[in-house]
Amino acid sequence: MTTIDTTKPTPGAETPPVDNYLTHSTGIMSWLGTLDHKRIGVMYLVSILTAFFLGGMFAMLLRLELMFPGEQILSQDQYNMAFTLHGVIMVFLVIIPSVPASLGNFVLPIMLGAKDVAFPRLNLFSYYLWVTGAVLAVSSIFFGGVDTGWTLYVPYSTSGTQMNGILLVTFAVFVLGFSSIFTGINFIVTIHRLRPPGMTWFRMPLFLWAIYATGILQVMATPVIGITVALLAVERLFGIGIFDPALGGDPVLFQHFFWFYSHPAVYIMILPGMGIISELISVHSHKHIFGYKFIAFSSVAIAIFSFIVWGHHMFLSGQSPLMNVVFSAITFSVAIPSAVKVFNWLATLYKGSISFNTPMLYALSFLVLFTISGLTGLHLGTLATDIHLHDTYFVVAHFHYTMMGGALIAMIGGIHHWWPKITGRMYSEFLGRIACGLIFIGFNLTFFTQFMLGSKGMPRRYHDYAGDNWNPTVTELFGKYHFWSSIGSFVMAAGFFLIAFYLLHSLFRGKKAPANPWGGRSLEWQCASPPPHDNFSEPPHVGDPYDFTVLEWDEQEQGYHWRHDLKHEPGEA
């Protein structure tokens, strides 16, 4: 299946094996106790992808249950626990840490020409906090389960009977919050302190701007969720009235606290993805990014605006109509920087040399899917239409277009982009493109049908759409959409399994990767693939990270290198 040329010796076969971060030290403890940001990044990547697999399995259970009217494979309670765990795993274990903790950890210090992040020990600690949080969250299945939805709304979460499960999940969210905060602090300090000579703020790759804006959000917003779940636990354990009206609390207060974190969290999830897309589009069309400063500042603008729009999750919660109007108005302001980014990416393609490598196909998919997610956000930010669409499948479709079509597609694109750098191996381009196509088609079939399902009036978090109280015509109508949505999810799952297959295959049989297979100009493409333990043997050339004119293609190496007619000078522009 994969294209392996066995007749020709792979490049580097004649030269003696070079030490890299994978071979630098051996043994299981050299990984578990490592302070190397690259190894920590790889451990994060493997762990997060494992969690993604688990969350995806829960999603498949949900789609199987909803494929036909009537109870299929899950009881009502099992369904409610399945969608709760799908949400908890995907939000807290996968998407929030995804790009910064895995790819960010691996790439960020190398992009800065640094040997490591500013606080390597804190980095390892934050990984183990993630592991602790993951174990706690998933173990809730064995202690009665949780059926509150990932939003943990009170009073349902404080009055139900599944006390153990809810305490485990709240504790998990608390611990995962610290993991996120530590990663954020680490990256902020690294970017401030460890930039090499010559790399000014406006010579950083845009991925770093995105990670920087994300770091600010992680550090400033995450403590709020920590406090909120701590209060929730206090209320459950000691019966002190904070949110539960039966004890004199206010359930709407919980929603304010929850969304004050969880709305910025949406941008913790999507901003790094946007950063990846800026890299992919520029590198894979060999074209200087258009509007660098506008893209960089729009990341910061999004980070700031995202703090003051949380109330749009609560238009129907009983908060005052005036607050609804104010929140609706501010919500629209977030649309602008997102639109600016999309236009700048488009302008980058203009007069480029656009390749259709797998990473680029994901970047182009992102442009389509993110545009749909942004535009349908207008329907939900608008007061009159949100009332009808709130808590329906329209919302489910919208945030899957953002979280999955946006954040996760970008991450998968990023994995394909940096895979040669991380593993030193090339994967099958052919299978990569097929998998991307399967995911793109499957994704749209799964979730575009859900827009219609929602505007037709199907509420979310429903185990079934048939029963004594249901109108049979409605059951039949919803059934059609759900059927095709499920079919789409199977196509998408096939795509993901294909990716897992060829990526694992490439580890053992893939061609050796050159240092710079795509023609990237940022510093990580100047060190070997995989990078040596200390990243750079000689100081890298800092310059405009999007000036591709200094590179030329080397047929023998199957990669790009510095033009021979240009002089190598450390620190040159």
Add this chain to the structure above:
Amino acid sequence: MNLLSPMFLLLAQTGGTGGGFWFPESASTVAPEVDFAFDFITGISIFFFVLIVGVMLWFMFKYRRRGHLPSMESPTHNTPLEITWTAIPMILVVLIFYIGLKGYVNITTPPENSYEIEAVGQQWYWSFNYPNGATDINILHVPVGRPVKINLRANDVIHALFIPAFRVKMDAVPGRRTELWFEATREGEFELYCAEYCGTQHSQMVGKVIVYNQFAFEAKIDELANWLDKVPDEDLHKAGVILYNYCSTCHTVDGSPLIGPSFQETHELFKSGGTRKLADGSAVTVNEDYLRSSIRKPSDQIAASAQGVAYPSSMTPNIADQLGTRGVEAMIQMLMRLDELVDAEGKLKKVERADIVVGTEEPQ
């Protein structure tokens, strides 16, 4: 908007009341306004989607990679262009916000002369209470052409009342009072849902709105207010079948397990004079007194299931208030005489109010 009108026609055929590509049928005064806002935003969205993806596909074709040559020279920034594509979306979103605001003001401002109905959400049914004392479960009876204001309450957790055909929705929050209003524009039956996740049976917390003309509406709520009094004592157990809507999300009549004990089990225990195990380990004889006290004060005696564990939660504490004194008696009669009310397959025989109420006249 002339430019976009073909797209409107293509994707948003919401002119009539029958719904279209996006919407369910519409039957309230605010629905056309909501649909217009939706179609307007959808029109803008389609325009921008076609523009962005069209340009992308065009560039993908025109500037596809040919060999390993460096890309062509072109500017890397252009401030007037940036300002333009910042300003145009800004103007559009201000317009969209304004349209949404105008619709919202209408949707949230009930007219002075609205007819008021109280809606109470509890796990897992809606009860609707009318000013004349009438009450019904999961079915909302409303007059056509008259503004109706629904005052929402929740007894346990958060619920949300959602009527898609009216394009209205509002949370019912414990400890708070919320409201929604609508004016139905035509007679008929429309879907009604709970839209805020509320636990196990959330997907069965579903009902319907029935819109009547004014006369039929008055007659209906009159019947609902007084019908139990007009049921002769010997038929009271049949009235229980109609009131069973209050109970059906948690109690079956065929012996299969649900949230609470099946009525069949209770009935057989009553017949045989047996005892029921309680969650606290004690046991209680199932007799008429037990039935009455377990409806009036459900949390005092929580039954244990066959496996000996407590059922998940006790019944809504104020269920007796909702049923009324005679309603409670009807339920007790039903539990005691259940064998007369089920058919050979163990299903409840159909009972119509008109069959058991004496001395009612058909509404004109």
